[in-house]
Amino acid sequence: MTDAPRDLQDLIDLMARLPGLGPRSARRAVLHLLKKRAQVMVPLARSLQAVAESARDCLTCGNLATxxxxxxxxxxxxATGTICVVEDVADLWAMERAAGFRGRYHVLGGTLSALDAVGPEDLRIPQLMSRVDAEGVSEVILALNATVDGQTTAHYIADALEGRGVAVTSLAQGVPIGGELDYLDDGTITAALKARKAF
Amino acid sequence: MTDAPRDLQDLIDLMARLPGLGPRSARRAVLHLLKKRAQVMVPLARSLQAVAESARDCLTCGNLATxxxxxxxxxxxxATGTICVVEDVADLWAMERAAGFRGRYHVLGGTLSALDAVGPEDLRIPQLMSRVDAEGVSEVILALNATVDGQTTAHYIADALEGRGVAVTSLAQGVPIGGELDYLDDGTITAALKARKAF
Structure with a gap:
C-alpha cells in the first residue's frame, strides 16, 4: 500500500515477487529506477523482453542458451569424454566460476522428489543416458547438492549408469577452504575425518 | 562472471544495479524470472516500459503521477489548508501508509546540500512559496528526515515562510512506539526528555 498510481503499484508488486526483494525494497528499487530512467529502467525493460523471448534450454545439456x-x-x-551433472543452471554457473572443469555439463533441471512427484522422466535423466551411450563418455561427475534430494538423485543416476562402462564420481566432501571447525556441522566434520588423507 | 550468453549477462548486470540486489542475488532473480516467464518476466518488462513512459512529477506537489x-x-x-513538506516520494508514501494525514503534500526532491551544491532552486522550494501564497495555506508541516541535511533544509524553509502568515510545524521527536530506551541513541533520549509531557 503506497497510494501510488495503479500501474506504479503493479510494477512494485511485480518487483516484490523477485527473490531477495520484499515490498519495501521493491518500492526503493522502483523509485531508484525512475531516477535512472534512461540509464537503467528502459534498458532493463528491453533486456527483460529480449531475454524472455530468446532464452531457451540447450538441446544437448539443458544449459540456458539463446x-x-x-x-x-x-x-x-x-573435452567431450567427461560430463558433469548438476541440478540447476545456477550450479553450472558456480562450477564455471570455479573454472576448474573443462568438460561438458548436463543440467537435470531439479532433483527427484517423491513428495513433489518428480520422477526421472521429469528431469533430463533419460537424455543423460542417451548422451553417455552416444558421446563416448568415460566419466560422469555427479556435482549434485549435498542435500537429501540431491544425494537421492545422485544414487539413482549412479545405479542407472551401472553396466554402461563409465566411471561415476562425485565431488569430494570435507572442510571448505577457509572454514573453521568450530562453525562446521557435525556431518561435514565426520565426512572430512572419514576421507582424511596423507598430509 | 557466469559464462552465460551475452544478453543474459547484460540482464544480470542491469539487475545487479538495483538497490538491495548484488551480483549473486541478481543471478538468482534472473533464473527465477526465466522460470516464471509468462507470469512475471514478460509482465515486468511491459510494466517497466509503461511506467518509464508514463510516470511524471505532479505539476503541483512533485509527487509521482501518471x-x-x-x-x-x-x-x-x-484539505487544502495544510501542506506537509517531505524530501522524497518514498517519504510521502510512508506518511500515507501511516494514514494520519488528510491534507496535501509538497515533495522537495531532496535536501539542501552545500557539499553537493544543491540550492533552493534545485529543489521545489520556490514552488512551495507560490503554493503557500496562492492556495490559502494556514499550516506547513515540515516532515523532513531527522538528518543534518534534512534539518538544515527545514530551517531554511521555516525562515523563508516567516511573515507569510502560516503556522510552521514539524514532526515530534521522541521515543518510537515499541522502542526500548536501552537501544536508543543519546540524541533521541535527550530530545524525548526535553519534550516530555504530562502523563
Missing part, C-alpha cells in the same frame, strides 16, 4: 546449442556444448575445446 | 495532477492533489476530500 541458440539451439549452448556456448559450452558448442566449444570444441571442451 | 497524470498532470497526482491523485492526492486531485482528491477534493483532502
Amino acid at each position: 541458440t539451439e546449442t549452448c556456448p559450452i556444448c558448442a566449444d570444441p575445446k571442451r | 497524470t498532470e495532477t497526482c491523485p492526492i492533489c486531485a482528491d477534493p476530500k483532502r
Whole structure:
C-alpha cells in the first residue's frame, strides 16, 4: 500500500515477487529506477523482453542458451569424454566460476522428489543416458547438492549408469577452504575425518 | 562472471544495479524470472516500459503521477489548508501508509546540500512559496528526515515562510512506539526528555 498510481503499484508488486526483494525494497528499487530512467529502467525493460523471448534450454545439456546449442556444448575445446551433472543452471554457473572443469555439463533441471512427484522422466535423466551411450563418455561427475534430494538423485543416476562402462564420481566432501571447525556441522566434520588423507 | 550468453549477462548486470540486489542475488532473480516467464518476466518488462513512459512529477506537489495532477492533489476530500513538506516520494508514501494525514503534500526532491551544491532552486522550494501564497495555506508541516541535511533544509524553509502568515510545524521527536530506551541513541533520549509531557 503506497497510494501510488495503479500501474506504479503493479510494477512494485511485480518487483516484490523477485527473490531477495520484499515490498519495501521493491518500492526503493522502483523509485531508484525512475531516477535512472534512461540509464537503467528502459534498458532493463528491453533486456527483460529480449531475454524472455530468446532464452531457451540447450538441446544437448539443458544449459540456458539463446541458440539451439549452448556456448559450452558448442566449444570444441571442451573435452567431450567427461560430463558433469548438476541440478540447476545456477550450479553450472558456480562450477564455471570455479573454472576448474573443462568438460561438458548436463543440467537435470531439479532433483527427484517423491513428495513433489518428480520422477526421472521429469528431469533430463533419460537424455543423460542417451548422451553417455552416444558421446563416448568415460566419466560422469555427479556435482549434485549435498542435500537429501540431491544425494537421492545422485544414487539413482549412479545405479542407472551401472553396466554402461563409465566411471561415476562425485565431488569430494570435507572442510571448505577457509572454514573453521568450530562453525562446521557435525556431518561435514565426520565426512572430512572419514576421507582424511596423507598430509 | 557466469559464462552465460551475452544478453543474459547484460540482464544480470542491469539487475545487479538495483538497490538491495548484488551480483549473486541478481543471478538468482534472473533464473527465477526465466522460470516464471509468462507470469512475471514478460509482465515486468511491459510494466517497466509503461511506467518509464508514463510516470511524471505532479505539476503541483512533485509527487509521482501518471497524470498532470497526482491523485492526492486531485482528491477534493483532502484539505487544502495544510501542506506537509517531505524530501522524497518514498517519504510521502510512508506518511500515507501511516494514514494520519488528510491534507496535501509538497515533495522537495531532496535536501539542501552545500557539499553537493544543491540550492533552493534545485529543489521545489520556490514552488512551495507560490503554493503557500496562492492556495490559502494556514499550516506547513515540515516532515523532513531527522538528518543534518534534512534539518538544515527545514530551517531554511521555516525562515523563508516567516511573515507569510502560516503556522510552521514539524514532526515530534521522541521515543518510537515499541522502542526500548536501552537501544536508543543519546540524541533521541535527550530530545524525548526535553519534550516530555504530562502523563
